[in-house]
Amino acid sequence: MMDTIYALSSGSPPAGIAVIRVSGSKAGPALQSLAGKLPEARRASVATLRDAQGEVLDHAMVLWLPGPSTVTGEDIAELHLHGGRAVVAAAENVLSMVTGLRKAQPGEFTRRAFANGKMDLAEAEGLADLLSAETELHRRSAMAMVGGALSRQIEGWRETVLHLSAQVEAALDFSDEDDVSSLPAVFHQQVSDFKQELETWLLRPRADKLRDGFRVVLAGPPNAGKSTLFNAMLGDEAAITAETAGTTRDVLERPVALEGIPFTFVDTAGLRNDSQDSIEAIGIARAVAQTEIADLVLWLGREGQGPKGSWEIDAKCDWLDREAKHSPIASLSALSGEGLDQLIGLLIDYARSSMPAPGAVALNARQHGLIAEAKNALEQLGEQEDPLLIAEQLRLARLAFDRLIGRTSTEDMLDALFGRFCIGK
Numbered sequence: 001m002m003d004t005i006y007a008l009s010s011g012s013p014p015a016g017i018a019v020i021r022v023s024g025s026k027a028g029p030a031l032q033s034l035a036g037k038l039p040e041a042r043r044a045s046v047a048t049l050r051d052a053q054g055e056v057l058d059h060a061m062v063l064w065l066p067g068p069s070t071v072t073g074e075d076i077a078e079l080h081l082h083g084g085r086a087v088v089a090a091a092e093n094v095l096s097m098v099t100g101l102r103k104a105q106p107g108e109f110t111r112r113a114f115a116n117g118k119m120d121l122a123e124a125e126g127l128a129d130l131l132s133a134e135t136e137l138h139r140r141s142a143m144a145m146v147g148g149a150l151s152r153q154i155e156g157w158r159e160t161v162l163h164l165s166a167q168v169e170a171a172l173d174f175s176d177e178d179d180v181s182s183l184p185a186v187f188h189q190q191v192s193d194f195k196q197e198l199e200t201w202l203l204r205p206r207a208d209k210l211r212d213g214f215r216v217v218l219a220g221p222p223n224a225g226k227s228t229l230f231n232a233m234l235g236d237e238a239a240i241t242a243e244t245a246g247t248t249r250d251v252l253e254r255p256v257a258l259e260g261i262p263f264t265f266v267d268t269a270g271l272r273n274d275s276q277d278s279i280e281a282i283g284i285a286r287a288v289a290q291t292e293i294a295d296l297v298l299w300l301g302r303e304g305q306g307p308k309g310s311w312e313i314d315a316k317c318d319w320l321d322r323e324a325k326h327s328p329i330a331s332l333s334a335l336s337g338e339g340l341d342q343l344i345g346l347l348i349d350y351a352r353s354s355m356p357a358p359g360a361v362a363l364n365a366r367q368h369g370l371i372a373e374a375k376n377a378l379e380q381l382g383e384q385e386d387p388l389l390i391a392e393q394l395r396l397a398r399l400a401f402d403r404l405i406g407r408t409s410t411e412d413m414l415d416a417l418f419g420r421f422c423i424g425k
């Protein structure tokens, strides 16, 4: 039998209230030994909690939630304690002495919910995202996942595969007879539509962007005003700015949310070819590497040119003649603040269009990989004539969908996912 687990599920003490959750077959007996009796099920009640010696630990609100209709699918007890460090420590100490109870691992409550069929893998991934979401856009996308939006989609795809497989089975049955029937044109049309649908999904903006943010790299020659603009964007003196050309050497990056859209701004060393300083040269190499992984490069300064697709920014407009730079995207002064809001507005609009739409399901790397596998199987299928080989490709597609929702999943994969959660979740 599974151990009964317990953990502090609220934030770290001291806090107003601390919630300790216990899940498993010993949750009832543990609550009974603390509170003297088992309270009425699914009703909040106040209880005096005592240790084994009968000494009062706390007056707490307790909940008794018998399984299986609970989040983990097991019996659950919740103790809503006064959130002091010592109160929590004393309650945990008493629980640790109950036989069959042990402290939960990170994500173990959620893992049990998954094991007991309370949520599938896509929903668990959504939950992990929800807990780590720092922007409104991320939260809404994660919420769609938790609500099972992707899971329902995957179920739909699984059914499509099963339907196609049934047609192949039927063709195989017939082929025993004399009139060997090949699969009808409508079958191949269905496969092609299905493949198209998966392709559309693969082209949608990815969830990784929601976590990592839209990456804006500030680049250009030395003294162009990159670090000053970087600071102005963040409203923070994170980067050193100075009159000396070659002030910035290391790559400096900071996440920031603008109107709920996650960004990462990156400040870099000024680019020049004639640097005599070996350390600056390393900085320049790093700056170039950053421009290559950027979602967008803002090119400051009048000399040189950014990589293709960069936005030309006319900086220091309070000081320099505006006419000198050809058709910049924005003209601004990071020192006076002039033109800054316009640039930020343009960035928000541009980043928004490359991010998942609010509340839309976005695929993470794992999900993207598996949907690509399913799509490849359908592509291979298109080149087969033999119903047996067609059936095999359909089986591979179904397998990919099974792995998406965790019908078949490896321990390693589950360890990695549930390890992302904190203890108590």
Ligand SMILES: Nc1nc2c(ncn2[C@@H]2O[C@H](COP(=O)(O)OP(=O)(O)OP(=O)(O)O)[C@@H](O)[C@H]2O)c(=O)[nH]1
Binding pocket: 221, 222, 223, 224, 225, 226, 227, 228, 229, 240, 241, 242, 243, 244, 245, 246, 247, 248, 249, 268, 269, 270, 271, 315, 316, 317, 318, 319, 332, 333, 334, 335, 336
């Ligand atoms: N007048 C004016 N001066 C500016 C503006 N932006 C930056 N500066 C000044 O220009 C100088 C260089 O600014 P930095 O932000 O250090 O320039 P940088 O591009 O980061 O320089 P490196 O890191 O050396 O490549 C500093 O003295 C800034 O105060 C601006 O908008 N107007």
Ligand SMILES: [K+]
Binding pocket: 222, 223, 241, 242, 243, 244, 245, 246, 247, 248
């Ligand atoms: K400088």
Ligand SMILES: [Mg+2]
Binding pocket: 226, 227, 228, 240, 241, 247, 248, 267, 268, 269, 270
């Ligand atoms: Mg700088």
